[in-house]
Amino acid sequence: LTLQHHKLQPPNSKPRARAAPPTADSVLFDDTSSAAPAMNSQGYYTPGYNMAGPSNNMQGGAGPDLFADPMANAAMMYGSSLANQGKDMVNKEISRFMSVNKLKYFFAVDTRYVLKKLMILMFPYTHQDWEVRYHRDTPLTPRQDVNAPDLYIPTMAFITYILLAGMALGIQKRFSPEVLGLCASTALVWVIIEVLVMLLSLYLLTVHSDLSTFDLIAYSGYKYVGMIFTVLCGLLFGSDGYYVALAWSSCALMFFIVRSLKMKILPSLSPDSMVTGSSAKPQFRLYITVATAVFQPIIIYWLTSHLVR
C-alpha cells in the first residue's frame, strides 16, 4: 500500500457534503484542476482528483512566453485551450453517470486515518465507538472520522491483492500474464455480485438506510485487506499459517462488518416504527447483516485457497 502525503487542512475548514453541494468551492482538497500553478510549487503532493493531471500544467501554463517563436506560443495556447475543453467535456460526461463530488468524499483520507482503519480491520475488538459522526447533517470525511467508509483502502487493497496473487502463482510456477487479468476480473465480479445482492435485498425489504452504492462498495472492498493478510501468512508460514490467518481475519472482518452495518441498517427498532405487520422486519434486517458477515470468510477462502496450496 502506498501512502499519500497530504497537506494538513486548517481545523476550521468546513466539510463537503456527500451529496453534491451547489457551491463549487472545494475546501476539502486543494483542487488544482483549475490552472493554478502557484499552488503546486510547495513541493507537497496536493491531491488533484481531476484526471487531467494538474501538475502537468505547471510547466506549460506558467510560461506561455517560454518560446521566442510566436507561432509556437499560439500553437501551445491553442493546444492548452483544446485540452481544457476536452477535460470539461469528459468531466461533464462522467458527472452524468456518477457524482464526482461524492466520489471525492471517499478519497479524502490521510495517513493517520489509513493506519487506524487498517488496525481496526485487523483487530476490531477494542474499538469502542462505531458511530459515524455527522456535522450538521452531512457525514464527516474519513479524515475527520475514523468510522467513515472510504474507497482508498479497498482500491489499494484490491490492486495489492492482484499483485500478490500473481506473485503466489509465480511461486507455484503457474504464472502467465493472462492469469493476472483473470484473477483481477474474478475478484471484481465477486465484488459487483455482492454489491448487487446487497442493494437488491436492501430494496426489497425497504430498509431506509443511508447506505449509498459507494458505501456498499467500500464495505465490501474491506475484505481485500483480510485476503492480503491471509495470503501473506500462507506464503510465509505454509498451509498452517494460512488457516490460522484465515480464521483470524474472518473473525475480525465479521465483527467489523456486523458492528459497522448494525449502525446503518438496524437503527430504528425504537418506538417510531409501526408495529403492524412489520414484526418480521427487524429479523430480516438482522438476517441481512449476518448474511453479509458470513459471506466474507466464504469469499476469502474461495478467492485465496488456490493461491496457497
Next chain:
Amino acid sequence: KALNPNRSTTCENNMAFTLYSLIQAAILCVNAVAVLHEERFLSKIGWGVDQTVGGFGDEPGVKVQLMNLVRSVRTVMRVPLIAVNAVCIVLLLLFG
C-alpha cells in the same frame, strides 16, 4: 507429455469470471424478467399489477416490492434489451 493429467493452470478451479461472463449473466437474467407477460402469467399467479394492495402508511412487503421491481424492469428495459440482445447475438455469431 500425454501422461500428464490436464491440470488447470489458471484461477479456474473456482469459476473464473471475466467481465464478459458477468455481462452475459446479467443479460440473461434481465431477459428472463422481461419475458414475464402481464396478463397471461403474472395475473394468474397473483403477481399482477392490479393485485398490489396499497398498504397506505405502512411499508410494503417483500412481494409488493418484488412485483414493482418486475414491472419496472419490464417497462424500462424492453426497448434497450432489443438492441443489447441483437448486439450479443451478432457477437456470438462472429466470435463464438
